[in-house]
Amino acid sequence: MxxxxxxxxxxxxxxxxxxxxxxxxxxxxxxxxxxxxxxxxxxxxxxxxxxxxxxxxxxxxxxxxxxxxxxxxxxxxxxxxxxxxxxxxxxxxxxxxxxxxxxxxxxxxxxxxxxxxxxxxxxxxxxxxxxxxxxxxxxxxxxxxxxxxxxxxxxxxxxxxxxxxxxxxxxxxxxxxxxxxxxxxxxxxxxxxxxxxxxxxxxxxxxxxxxxxxxxxxxxxxxxxxxxxxxxxxxxxxxxxxxxxxxxxxxxxxxGREVREFTRAKPRTPSSPLLTIAALKSKSGCKDVALTVGRGEIVGVYGVVGCGRESLGRVLVGLEAHSSGEIHMDGRPYRPRHPAHARGLGMSYLPMDRKQKGILPNRSIRENLNLMNLRDFSTIGGMLSRSRERERSTRVLDELLVRFDSQEKPITTLSGGNQQKVLFGRAIAGAPKVIVMEDPTVGIDIGAKADLYRLMHELRNRGISFLIFSSDLLETLKICDRIYSMYAGRIVREYADPTMNDEAQILSDILGQELHRAAIH
Ligand SMILES: Nc1ncnc2c1ncn2[C@@H]1O[C@H](COP(=O)(O)OP(=O)(O)O)[C@@H](O)[C@H]1O
Ligand SMILES: [Mg+2]
Known part of the structure; x- marks a missing residue:
């Protein structure tokens, strides 16, 4: 049943x-x-x-x-x-x-x-x-x-x-x-x-x-x-x-029970491994994590709050050092010292809480978009070329389907969905290899969600990899090429070609022993 x-x-x-x-x-x-x-x-x-x-x-x-x-x-x-x-x-x-x-x-x-x-x-x-x-x-x-x-x-x-x-x-x-x-x-x-x-x-x-x-x-x-x-x-x-x-x-x-359309892009030819993680332990909650992310692959890690996925994310984006185990990216050992270092190594991060960690509310759409990439626009004299920056921003905002009047207006004039697209634009600048995303579409409207899914699949087809930590199982099933279920700091199972039929099994994985108890009282 x-x-x-x-x-x-x-x-x-x-x-x-x-x-x-x-x-x-x-x-x-x-x-x-x-x-x-x-x-x-x-x-x-x-x-x-x-x-x-x-x-x-x-x-x-x-x-x-x-x-x-x-x-x-x-x-x-x-x-x-x-x-x-x-x-x-x-x-x-x-x-x-x-x-x-x-x-x-x-x-x-x-x-x-x-x-x-x-x-x-x-x-x-x-x-x-x-x-x-x-x-x-x-x-x-x-x-x-x-x-x-x-x-x-x-x-x-x-x-x-x-x-x-x-x-x-x-x-x-x-x-x-x-x-x-x-x-x-x-x-x-x-x-x-x-x-x-x-x-x-x-x-x-x-x-x-x-x-x-x-x-x-x-x-x-x-x-x-x-x-x-x-x-x-x-x-x-x-x-x-x-x-x-x-x-x-x-x-x-x-x-939630509402029926949603399920349109994951068709399975693709297997990709070569880009990120490999073996026997990873971290202070904040990874007990034994092993997984791989292929080049041009969208991989989801699904579990309840506290299962260790937050900790895995912290290690990957350079907020915390792992205590043992190995991470390789592109065949080389990967050990970022801080988030900017992680970014330099090709690991980009789109955090969950865009109000707290993502947007600069008093800054313009353009400044929010270009926050991480100011070097791209520096001229020989070390000054930013405003016109180059503006030109590039316009192109990126168009590609991202952001609906805006003027890129000089504060980012807070945009809807949640459009704000998230700007942050997405920031995350993909600087040619990352892997983008780590936490709850990428929380609080954004259905239209913007569909746009973001489409953008992710487009980038995937260009060879960029994604590691998604979503708290929404239907979303995870919908957009990921491969899914790992996680419980108590460990990967429970890999779903190589997930479908809606895996829903019940994944739910039982992420509850671990809890499932064997008949009731919670
Ligand atoms: N003051 C606000 N201005 C604009 N959007 C808001 C505001 N408060 C909440 N929202 C949006 O409304 C939705 C519901 O938010 P919220 O009630 O805080 O959810 P929850 O408490 O369940 O996490 C989210 O999409 C959030 O971004
Ligand atoms: Mg709340």
Missing amino acids: NPLAADHSAAPRPQPEVVLCASNVSKKFGATQALDEASIQICSGGVHILLGENGAGKSTLAKIFAGVHRPDAGQIEVRGQAVEIGDARTARELGIGIVFQELSLAPHLSVLDNIFLGAEAKRRPFSFLSRGEEARRCRNVLEMLDLDVPLQAPVSSLPIAQKQLVEIAKVLARDAKIIIMDEPTSTLTDREKQALFRVIGVLKQRGVAILYVTHHLQEVELIGDFVSAMVNGRVTQSCPVTPALTELKLVSMLT
Whole structure:
């Protein structure tokens, strides 16, 4: 049986007391449809997990509940009343508190002031409290979280995990009845996570409704009562967390069920090996990796977050040295000392998080495109030839099918898909041999996706190789000539000519031993 065919609709629903309800909520950012008629119901006294891959729209939905964004369409109800959450204050008055994914603390203010000062409001929301009372409450909350920091310490002096906990403390101190946490554990250690999960247990008993956004499947088992999956801006499935809900079913929820056209280019004649990796170990998570990438081949490595693919990527692009094993490129030992060195050796990198690591938001389209290749344009005097640069940029942008008015405008005037094409253009400049890509099409519209796939296949046919780390299995199956499944730092299996029929086997590979457990409870 195809495990993806599992049907949750028959599962009995617990008696819900719905406190927060979104119906057919849509939201567009430029050309990006972040939410597409998303609907969800959150009940009191429980933890509702919202699962979804990067770019699925989870944070956008959370921010609509928090009054940060207004929906283009759809309804929100709080305790049965239709509401418009126009700003953060309205959300607070409705009893909604949110722990943002990007922290919203005022770095120069103290822990105490951050917890009691509305970030956006000048007036103190707790003005009726004495300073002493504030401090007492604050200490209680910090104690609950097992967080030992001086109340007067400026938040900027704290390590990131503690900032995250202060962010959580801020919401707890407000006595919210509906608490939204957007990927709250991303920076926390195991011990800090345990403290947070304990607090979540206490809140549940007090009848608080918790919407908990994550892409970690394990957290469903640990704290979830109900789980919804979000794919491409829609809530595609919701069901109670029961023993019958296996990790395999969760993976199928997470990757989505919608049927997509499958048009991988036809198999090609085998290519000669370009990159070979043998018995590779790294500190950050490769335990024993062996794989090859042929010349003019698109190779995918597929596994869950934490399987070691991030670490493999770091080693290849020069962010981390491997501790043992061998890498050869073009028959020569390959050991990049830093990313620029890796680039010089022919290894180009297109990172996943284009906002954090990719684009320079204040710079123009042209500058973003040419960032890595300024040497190409230097003249004898060492000056850049602006006209040569502009001429080349125009040609590249045309080839990349980027839709733009003027290349001198900030890159942020482009849609996500067009921004990604510019970064792709940057990655292919300087004639790389291999391009490492993480989630190459996350958050970009379908048209731009198709363009990028086409560009990749074109470059492949010109002999450039790709190593793709995508969290989207359907995408991996669609664009890769060969796929390796990865689990716990090791390659599990090679798929020499992958097809959609390999989906179930790959899913079982990447879950390792997990598959043999009948249930997650
Ligand atoms: N403020 C914004 N401006 C433009 N695009 C945005 C903005 N916020 C989110 N997006 C886009 O909307 C989509 C959904 O993003 P998000 O809600 O952050 O997803 P998730 O939290 O599930 O990773 C992505 O394509 C993202 O790039
Ligand atoms: Mg998010």
